[in-house]
Amino acid sequence: MLFPIAMAFSSYSCKVAVLKYNGGGDWYANPTSLNNLIQFCTINLNMDIDPVYDVVDVASTDLFRYPFIHMTGHGNVVFSISEAENLRRYLEAGGFLHIDDNYGMDAYIRPEMKKVFPELDFIELPFNHPIYHQSYVFENGLPKIHEHDKQPARGYGLIYEGRLVCFYSYESDLGDGWEDPEVHKDSQNIRILALKMGANILQYVFTN
Numbered sequence: 001m002l003f004p005i006a007m008a009f010s011s012y013s014c015k016v017a018v019l020k021y022n023g024g025g026d027w028y029a030n031p032t033s034l035n036n037l038i039q040f041c042t043i044n045l046n047m048d049i050d051p052v053y054d055v056v057d058v059a060s061t062d063l064f065r066y067p068f069i070h071m072t073g074h075g076n077v078v079f080s081i082s083e084a085e086n087l088r089r090y091l092e093a094g095g096f097l098h099i100d101d102n103y104g105m106d107a108y109i110r111p112e113m114k115k116v117f118p119e120l121d122f123i124e125l126p127f128n129h130p131i132y133h134q135s136y137v138f139e140n141g142l143p144k145i146h147e148h149d150k151q152p153a154r155g156y157g158l159i160y161e162g163r164l165v166c167f168y169s170y171e172s173d174l175g176d177g178w179e180d181p182e183v184h185k186d187s188q189n190i191r192i193l194a195l196k197m198g199a200n201i202l203q204y205v206f207t208n
Helices: 004-009 033-045 061-065 081-092 106-116 174-178 188-207
Strands: 017-020 054-057 068-073 096-101 154-160 163-170
Touching: 033 174, 033 188, 054 061, 061 081, 068 188, 081 096, 081 106, 081 154, 081 163, 096 106, 106 163, 163 188, 174 188
Parallel strands: 017 054, 017 068, 068 096, 096 163
Antiparallel strands: 154 163
């Protein structure tokens, strides 16, 4: 069974983590975002997630303790061969990776995920994909949270043996919308949109 250690260390049904990676990118960006998302899911969807998330290194076997890993940043990402192999084993074993481009990550994350799954390409998920139709319905797909390059938000996925193992939110910046209100001064409506989409991602992971 995958993730038994995490269950043993927590009175909650599951625990999630932020991915720490090499290359100089700020993997630690948006430090309040995941806490707020977990709180939103607990209050609104009765999810039993440990309110304190962990940080896990991409090379660590501790990766297998978490059913959901969140990855963010603005810039450079580098996976060594062994790190890419470890991440692949984790995803093949039932884990899930959410990559949230915090602006500037796209040029780096695509070739690095090619190291993980050389045979797979990111595909844009259709608007009728279940990830957009959990407790909250997003008829037009991924919501636009921050402007960045003024391009539409796009949700991409890596599908391995029929299972979505990685969801990549691009030109959206969900994590900024999850942060404390005073950090980016987003409107309440924008923050709620971001939190609802994040809740959908977690709900999709824990029910599939």
